[in-house]
Amino acid sequence: MTEHDTKNIATRNIMLHYPKRLADKPIISTLIKKYDIIVNITRARIDQDEEGTLVIEISGLKKNIDAGLAYLDDLGITFKPVSKVIKRIDERCTHCSACIVVCPTKALAVRDRESMVVDFIEDRCIGCGLCIPACPYTAMEMSE
């Protein structure tokens, strides 16, 4: 990649909502092959009614990302940017550490082994939501 290209690289986190009629379409594959976008799936869920929610990190040339998003729009997929998906309600957290072994990115971690306080390092959080059911005190919430 040239220096010019590097300046035009963009990374965005978006949440997609798939209607049932598109559940069998190779949409992510199209984003990768046709629009040359790097896709990192951080969260995927298909509901009982076969509607799906997907949180993806996409990166690529700005013009490709714009074209890719226009493609999603044309298909009728609703999407919105994701900033902080998971939040911790600090007054509910007891710092037990039940969450740390289910967090795949160590966004929830005990860094100071003297205080044994559980830190929530939001930069590392990919919004997978595994911590939500693992927390006995319902301290973790998904804000969509």
Next chain:
Amino acid sequence: MAKTIQEINEKIKKNKACVFTAEEIIQYVEKNGIKRAAQEVDVVTTGTFGPMCSSGAFLNFGHSSPRMKIQKAWLNDVHAYGALAACDVYIGATEIPDDDPANKIHPGKFSYGGGHVIEDLIAGRDVFLRATSYGTDCYPRKKLETYINIKELNQAFLLNPRNSYQNYNVAVNKSERVIYTYLGILQPNIGNANYSSAGQLSPLLNDPYYRTIGIGTKIFLGGAVGYVSWQGTQHNPTAKRDKGGVPVEGAGTICVTGDMKQMSTRYIRAVSMIGYGVSLSVGLGIPIPIIDEEMMKFVSVKDEDISATVVDYSSAYPNREPDIVTRVNYRDLRSGTVTIEGQSVPTASLSSYSLAKEIAQNLKTWIENGSLLLSEKVESLPGAESGQTFKPLEIREKGGDTDD
């Protein structure tokens, strides 16, 4: 040089008592030795905070007009046991609403239950009471629906039949699938090891032979003053112990009581364990009087000297088989990884060490400022010499032999 509890209390009254937490005392003893520390230090405070399922609350609502002999009662749709005198009930921490799907869609969420009712009461929130009965000449009312609040209740006290377990299992999962237990989510193939003890801060691990902790001992319970009211259920003083006398598996337990009206939701919290059920986390601390050098030796116990037994919760535990995987110590558990069967395994704790520390610190402050005097136990808990064990339940025919 032995000290009596009365002598220690005289010093507390004059704000002259020397108090350490069970964590602070470790370094102090390392630096000054047992003998000198025993002379200088009067009290060592302990603490623990974690899910303790054998917990519950007695409530007295007062009498309605006309009066009612409450037979069945529900608080926010959670059943409370009403087969006591007219307006007394007991709400258990693990009760779930009658219409809760439980584990029908596995793993169940268990978002509300007895523990939550207890937390709501302590938080001062109104709770919906529904009750039914058959009616008598002296108690004619058959139905009742009203809101109650802890402020209006005559009595609301916790009576927890088994709290503050002296040591506990470390849970692992040797199967091929994720399992959901009261010790949390366990990943397959020993993916994690979950424990639940405050280790070196835990009350009964600092008085392993129950020399000072007994019936009548004044304690910190849920942010208020409480008492040890009896030996706890499953109290097992003859559990395996190491050379220092510290049990290496679940051993002693205590039954505790305290006034919920004085408690705080910082130290009493409802628990929803996915796939398992509802429970209550209890914050509990016990001050230990340093009556002699032996007590100082006991309270200076440190995490690396306390072992816990690792048990497979996918097979050995549910089938009540005696097999253990290995033993690990609390220093390693608290470090974040332990070695089990040659594999490095991440650890997680269901009890909160940071709240255990805070509780021990609170007790220390109460004693230092003279607001908490120590109590002498009025009766000892059964000790190792009692021969008392924790017996299993054998399934058998009436008058006959067991089936295995």
